[in-house]
Amino acid sequence: MVSTKKRWRIRTNIVWDVDKNVPVFKDTCWDCNYVELPMTDPGDARPSFDSDRDLLAKTLEEEFGAGKYLNEIIGSGSFLVNKGAGLDDFREIFSRGTIVGKLYWDIIKRRWRFRPSYSAAKIMVEKGVIRKVTVLDYPKEGSNISGNCEVDEHVALVLNGEPIGIGYCRSNGRIRVVTTFPKELYGREPFPAPDIPTNIHDWIKENELRIRMMTSQSEKFLYQMIEKVKKPVTVSFSGGKDSLVSLHLTLKFVTPTVIFNNTGIELPETIETVRKVASKYNLEIVVADAGDDFWHAVKMVGPPARDFRWCCKVTKLVPMAKLAKEKWPDGALNVVGQRAFESIERSKSPRVWRNKWFPHILNISPIHEWTQLDVWFYIYKNNLVELVNPLYFKGFERIGCFMCPASPLAEFETTRSVHPELMERWEKELKIWKDRLNLPEEWITYGLWRWLSPSSRKKSLMRTVGIEYDVWIEYKGRLHPPIIEKKVGDGFVRLKFLSNISHSLSDQESIIGKKRDGKLNAEGYSVTYKENVIEIEGENAIEGAIEVSALIYRWFKCMRCKSCEVWCPTGSIKVTTRPKVNAETCISCKLCLIECPMYDPFSDRIVSAVLLDRFDGWRRSTKPLRKEVLKELKKTFSKPVGEPPVTDDAAELGGL
Ligand code: SF4
Ligand code: SF4
Structure with missing residues (x-):
């Protein structure tokens, strides 16, 4: 059978310079002594912030009573955070030239957990903060072994005193082998790089060439497009980091009009960021305003889902199409902070495109090839930190609609911690639909509403939380009259x-x-x-x-x-x-x-x-x-200029 699973076709080339203890890009660091990093594709890691360090310290303390060993376990400098594959939010932590562990959201316990990799396990075994379970050989991943442990704890599987894997103590007292470390690591030093406490400024110094290269390529592209198209220039500014960089690059050539798509489900910090940035550069903001349309629509059709995304049309495409038709009937050149590494769909999207909802507008992305690391390097190097949406420093991975069905449950918890009133409003709407469709409470608690069809993710979540119901209700219950x-x-x-x-x-x-x-x-x-x-x-x-x-x-x-x-x-x-x-x-x-x-x-x-x-x-x-x-x-439609591809991607209205 041919697999229908979507796969990444691109990958970043971030590696770790073990002499200087900094991440670098392989193609612009010819004389570096580097090691590869085993990142999940596409390897679009970001630098850590204080909130990441705090979260790790808290999780280590709660789970192992090991918060005080944070510096020993993950190093005293900044580290990289990469998105991994898990049932919910799953982050790979890279420091001192290796993967240290995985921070993930436990959907049942509703809290963050830490699963050590080899380096962290080695330190934790040395410090005596993780339970050791002795094994006689490398067990198979996914197999069950016996040993003393407490239910739901992570344990280190130890062979001749050396950690060789991690087990998870199941409710029946048995230990499931979650992971075994590569055999070549056995007995090795935990970290390839010394514990030099480097931060983002040190990282920037070692990546000057890369930053210059990416910036000049984007500037050249922007200059050429502005010269060629000769239309009014706009920048779709979402209040996120990518569109901030795109706006800053554009300002080097023209004074654009800022388009802000207010979906009506933005976080207040985002709206404030848009105002602040526009005022800093004295720019006109034009708002594509969805007003309360999302909240009206949800009453009519129920919550949106990953495979039922009416929300993008209602909150983004319709307001933007109306605005574009009214304000720029003869076309415009719209700069968007869209990056190929954001999603598999985006990686297939071209750098210049039109949208079927407003085909007279030509969209371009000057930072299409940039990684998150490039974006943050540019922000710090150009002193833009004070203009960055503060939500990034409060644990948010992305900026956008606060109840987006594409979000992991962990993100809803982060939103709840910052704006409980918003999550309360959303859960009230969910409850109306739960009652109307006679769905179980878990439909809300575990975010099952985020998928309409019984996709493999939804089924796996239902299995994990141990519930079953007829998913057809979610379809038929939305048809009125039936x-x-x-x-x-x-x-x-x-x-x-x-x-x-x-x-x-x-x-x-x-x-x-x-x-x-x-x-x-x-x-x-x-x-x-x-x-x-x-x-x-x-x-x-x-x-x-x-x-x-x-x-x-x-x-x-x-x-x-x-x-x-x-x-x-x-x-x-x-x-x-x-x-x-x-x-x-x-x-x-x-x-x-x-x-x-x-x-x-x-x-x-x-x-x-x-x-x-x-x-x-x-x-x-x-x-x-x-x-x-x-x-x-x-x-x-009226005949557009040029022939770039036409897409219907709503998210292009603003970079994240
Ligand atoms: S496009 Fe027209 S018919 Fe459709 S929801 Fe809007 S107003 Fe109603
Ligand atoms: S002319 Fe076309 S767009 Fe207008 S009402 Fe008829 S079908 Fe709809």
């Missing part, structure tokens, strides 16, 4: 709803197509409807049923964002309480559907799954190809 009967045959679909839906269609029927002999005729299917029943016929009946049902649901769930009005090329659609179309002038182009935030997530993720009885209905073979949709869109 579909109470369906017949899906070859070239034919008949759907019966619980209540009358005819008004929702009569208000919008010209979008589907022209009416002849009582039938609405679209490409590949025709529709008839009466009271609470719709019938679709034709070779494309399935797609027709998905499209028409989603049209019905967007009418019922309309959040009055008026995106449809903005994009309709003939001014045929008007929204008072619901969308209503003037059939005389409507040309059935469907732009008002494609640009409706309530339409796409519903048709693609919910309606298709319910109609086809499969959670992955969005993978159906009859689905129109993305490139065909984009081709049609391109025809309809």
Whole structure:
């Protein structure tokens, strides 16, 4: 079977100079005496802050009573923090040229845990702060062995007095072998590098060439793009570190307008940071404001999920598209702090692109190839620290919507510690949906709402916390009015709803197509409807049923964002309480559907799954190809300058 797991195709080249005790980049440190670091891909590590040191000290103390040995265990200087793969937040700690251990969020205990790697285990065994369990040979990872231990504690597996792995004491008193250290480490000194207490300023000194190289490449790119495009320059500023660097680079050439996308679910520190930065450089801020739309929408469709991201459309794409159309009808050059190392999707995204929601705007990312370390080097070197969002120094890994479904549970706890009122508001909304759908309490506690379909992550979380429920409830419970009967045959679909839906269609029927002999005729299917029943016929009946049902649901769930009005090329659609179309002038182009935030997530993720009885209905073979949709869109939209790729990535509106 071919694995569908997404894999990184790029990797940073951060290594550790063991003479100077600093991280360096392999390609700009030719004469360094370095060692490789076993980082999880893509190895986009960041420098540690005081909050990381505090968290490690607290965790070591709580777990092993070893807080006082912090300097011995992780070294007295700064260290690197890299994102690892785990069920929740999982951070690899690199110091003195090696991996020291893994800091991870224990979802059951709801606290941070520390799992030592070889170097930390060696020190901890020496100091007598970790329980030793003697083994006679290297056990297999994942196997169970017996030994004295206390439930839920990490123990050092020791062979002839040397640590060779870490075990976890299970509830049945048995020890599961969590990890064994590489055999070549056996008996070695714990750290390759001496304990020179280096900090970020020392790191910058040793990486001058790299910083100059990255900066000058980005400056050259920006200069060329500004010269070539000759449009007003804007910078999407999210209040995060990447967009701060992009803004600072842009200021070397022009005075841009700052675009801030206020999603309505930002943390107050972010809004304050945007104000502070704009005021420091005396820049005009234009706000793409989602107002309270997120909170209205969540009442209509339930919480967003990683695979049901209506939130990006409602809070980012719609406000930005409206703003772009109104403020820059003739186009603009928008600088975005997007980096390839942020996600696998981003790594595939080009450095210059257009977004289908505002195709007349050309987006560019001057820091596309930068690592987090490059970003922080630039910030410290250019004295921008006072302009950095303070949340980074309070334990936040990213800046963005505070209840983002892509967040690990640990991040919600960090948010709770800083802004308990926000988490309380969000959990109130979750509770309404939990009660409405009759879901277990764990749906909230363990963040199961963050996935709509029973993905492997969701199933694994459900197994770990020991609960089961029918995930279809999360789909069907969002459909109002519900579909109470369906017949899906070859070239034919008949759907019966619980209540009358005819008004929702009569208000919008010209979008589907022209009416002849009582039938609405679209490409590949025709529709008839009466009271609470719709019938679709034709070779494309399935797609027709998905499209028409989603049209019905967007009418019922309309959040009055008026995106449809903005994009309709003939001014045929008007929204008072619901969308209503003037059939005389409507040309059935469907732009008002494609640009409706309530339409796409519903048709693609919910309606298709319910109609086809499969959670992955969005993978159906009859689905129109993305490139065909984009081709049609391109025809309809005003002709853009140049031909860079068109994407629909909402997160590009601001770097993190
Ligand atoms: S129908 Fe129009 S106003 Fe209503 S949610 Fe869709 S785009 Fe917004
Ligand atoms: S965008 Fe306007 S013209 Fe096109 S289908 Fe919608 S209402 Fe009709």
